[in-house]
Amino acid sequence: MGSEGTKSITINVTGFKKFQGVAENPTEYIVNNLRNYVEKRGLPAGVKLGSCLVLETAGDGALPVLYKVMESGIPVDNNSYDEQVIWLHLGVNSGALKFAIERQAVNEATFRCPDELGWQPQQLAIIPGDGGLNQARKTSCSVEAILQHLKNKGHDVMVSDDAGRFVCNYVYYHSLRFAEQKGHRSLFVHVPLFFKVDEGKQMQFTLALLEAIGSTI
Numbered sequence: 340m341g342s343e344g345t346k347s348i349t350i351n352v353t354g355f356k357k358f359q360g361v362a363e364n365p366t367e368y369i370v371n372n373l374r375n376y377v378e379k380r381g382l383p384a385g386v387k388l389g390s391c392l393v394l395e396t397a398g399d400g401a402l403p404v405l406y407k408v409m410e411s412g413i414p415v416d417n418n419s420y421d422e423q424v425i426w427l428h429l430g431v432n433s434g435a436l437k438f439a440i441e442r443q444a445v446n447e448a449t450f451r452c453p454d455e456l457g458w459q460p461q462q463l464a465i466i467p468g469d470g471g472l473n474q475a476r477k478t479s480c481s482v483e484a485i486l487q488h489l490k491n492k493g494h495d496v497m498v499s500d501d502a503g504r505f506v507c508n509y510v511y512y513h514s515l516r517f518a519e520q521k522g523h524r525s526l527f528v529h530v531p532l533f534f535k536v537d538e539g540k541q542m543q544f545t546l547a548l549l550e551a552i553g554s555t556i
Contacts, residue, residue, distance in 0.1 A: 348553050350425045351389035351412045352545075355506070358396035359452045365533050366429040367393045369545055376542050377549070386553035389424075398448060398509040400456035405510060409517050423556050424523040425480070426514050427548070430507035432529040437536075438489070438496040438544055441527040442482050444511035447472040449504040465512045476515040480526045481555040488551035494544050495536075502527055526552065 352373060354366030370391045377388050392408050395401045414422055432439065446469050448460040464472055482498055489496045502508040511527040518525035528548060530541055 346385050346421045346423065346556070348386045348423045348425060348556050349389040349412070349414070350386065350427050350549055350552055351408075352391050352427045352429065353408065353510075354393045354429045355396045355431070356393055356455065358455055358506070361431060361433055361532070363533075364396070364431050365530055365538070365541060366431055368533075368538060369429060369530070369541055372542065373545060376546060380546055382546075383550055383553050386549065388549065394510070395455050396506050397454040397456040398450070398458055398460070398506050400454070400458055402513065405513060406517070409514065409521075412523075413521060424521070425552055425556070426518055426523060426525040427552065428507075428510060428514060428525070428527045429545070430502075430510075430527065430529050431532060432503075433532055435529060435531040435535070436495075437531065438494060439499040439529040440482055440486060440496065441478075441502040441507075441511060441529060442498055442500050443475045443477040444502050444508050444515055444527070445472070445504070446470065446474040446476075446512060447504050448509050451505060454506055465509055466516060469516075476512055476519070478515065478526050479518070479524050480552065482526075484555040485526075485548070485551040488554060489544070489547055492547045494547060496544075499529065502529070524556075 354370035448463045453459040514525040
């Protein structure tokens with residue numbers, strides 16, 4: 340047991356590279372610039388930014404990299420205090436006008452186009468042992484509290500129960516499963532393209548998102 344009232348929250352963040360139809364992925368820019376942005380503006384006490392990594396927009400072929408990234412985020416020793424590890428995944432929804440907090444991922448991969456490694460599954464169970472394609476895994480993060488925090492900061496954001504069936508949902512499903520096994524938490528948030536919500540506002544949103552996650556753990 341840690342000292343009463345002491346907590347440490349490490350938020351590891353991932354984004355994605357380009358993919359078919361999206362030549363410049365805003366999440367790649369956000370993740371690559373997030374550390375400097377956070378260093379200038381700061382985070383609440385007890386909350387720190389962990390790894391910031393950009394993933395290939397690919398499913399099965401990119402899994403070894405995803406799991407290597409997630410394994411690297413496990414604290415060497417989290418017995419001395421109440422340490423929480425959060426996996427925050429950012430992806431782009433090219434048709435969106437606002438931010439969306441994804442409440443869940445489903446056990447189905449049906450890619451509308453090939454991923455960046457040429458894979459295009461159709462009605463494939465992401466984890467066959469989990470059951471059917473309708474099986475869902477839900478985040479253990481406080482979605483409604485995070486939503487309210489972000490709205491109070493003036494951000495146009497909603498909660499979504501459908502992360503699609505493309506790479507975003509695929510990565511989220513694996514991350515939620517991994518988080519459950521390791522005692523971590525996982526959350527996926529979709530962002531719009533920059534010409535709909537500009538870089539400055541998206542960086543402000545991401546910082547507010549980190550603060551919201553930290554304040555609701």
